[in-house]
Amino acid sequence: MGERVLLEKQGSIAQIYFNEPDKLNALSSKLKEELLPILNEIEFDPNIKVVILAGRGKAFCAGGDLKGMASMEYNAAVIKRNMDLSSTIIERIRKMPKIVIAAVHGYCAGAGLSLALSSDMIVAESGTKLILSFKNVGLAPDLGIHYHLPRIVGEQKAKEWIWQGMKITVEDAVKEGFTITVAPKDNLMKEAMKLAKTFAEGPFQAFIYSKQLINHSTHLTVADVLAKENDIHTILRTTFDHKEGVNAFFEKRSANFKGE
Incomplete structure (x- = not known):
């Protein structure tokens, strides 16, 4: 087991933690390289029914690893391989025969928001910020944002948020149509586990x-x-x-x- 992604199992529930708190769990290539095999393991574990994705430290995931991107060779083939790895992770979350719950807190930005929206359910700690700031670095959103976001808030709102750089609290996101269970401060994992047990004990x-x-x-x-x-x-x-x-x-x- 690697150090950037941690896996814990409690009965029929698996908890996957992004574990680079000093980087606010930015989705680096190395983190993704550890995450995918863990998702593969969980997918084929007959004892696991529900998966909780969460982050250690002050944030769920602050989005893409800008430092890593800046140091990466600007080579189309290298960039494409990295993006294909990201896409595979999103597809795995959506297709695996498990219920996936994103337990988000602090910051859920960019690629982190993509991960959350690809999950089946979202539980968020009160005050959590949802952020899309791709425009600040001259990029368009990726990892499924163009699929998921318009289906939640509509095409025009999705364009506005992408082009203006959305930054809202989960409370405001709920008002805009997001389906998010808002947990009280410091009760995130308790609420996520409560929801997970409900699904695990159901049909x-x-x-x-x-x-x-x-x-x-x-x-x-x-x-x-x-x-x-x-x-x-x-x-x-x-x-x-x-x-x-x-x-x-x-x-x-x-x-x-x-x-x-």
């Missing part, structure tokens, strides 16, 4: 089928979605969790789901 297969269908629905017709929903419903009707849920309903008790 997990149903959750994952919904995740996969929602994440692909923008590329499908209504007829396609209806057909896939029918297939999913047919599969889930044969599961233990469905039968347990029905029995619990008639017995007027809480269901004891197993994710099976």
Whole structure:
């Protein structure tokens, strides 16, 4: 295990921590090179159902590693390899059959915001700043911002924020349409774990089928979605969790789901 990314497992919940607090967990090439294999490990761990992404120190992630970028050779092939690594991480988070929760605090900027938005849920400590400042360094946002942001706030608002350099608190982000659970100061991980346990103890297969269908629905017709929903419903009707849920309903008790 590397030092820039830490992995902790508690039952069916994995906690992945960015661990370069002196750099505000900027998404350096070395950090990404440690993060991807950990995501790969978690994806194929049958015991893990929920993943929490968090940062050590004063911030979740301050975005791209500008010092690293400045020292990097301005070579298109080198830059492309680095960007491909970043894109693979975003795709892994979106596609893995786990529920991914971003637990953000301090600063969630640039690439850090991309990581958060690619997650299934966001829990943020009160006062956390969401920042897009690519314009200050002559760049356009990356790692999926152009996909996720317009779907939350609309095309014109997304353009305004990108071009003007958005900097807002999570409280204001919620008012703008972001779905974020705001945690009291110093209670971030407690709230994130509470949410994670709710998902881990629920009908997990149903959750994952919904995740996969929602994440692909923008590329499908209504007829396609209806057909896939029918297939999913047919599969889930044969599961233990469905039968347990029905029995619990008639017995007027809480269901004891197993994710099976």
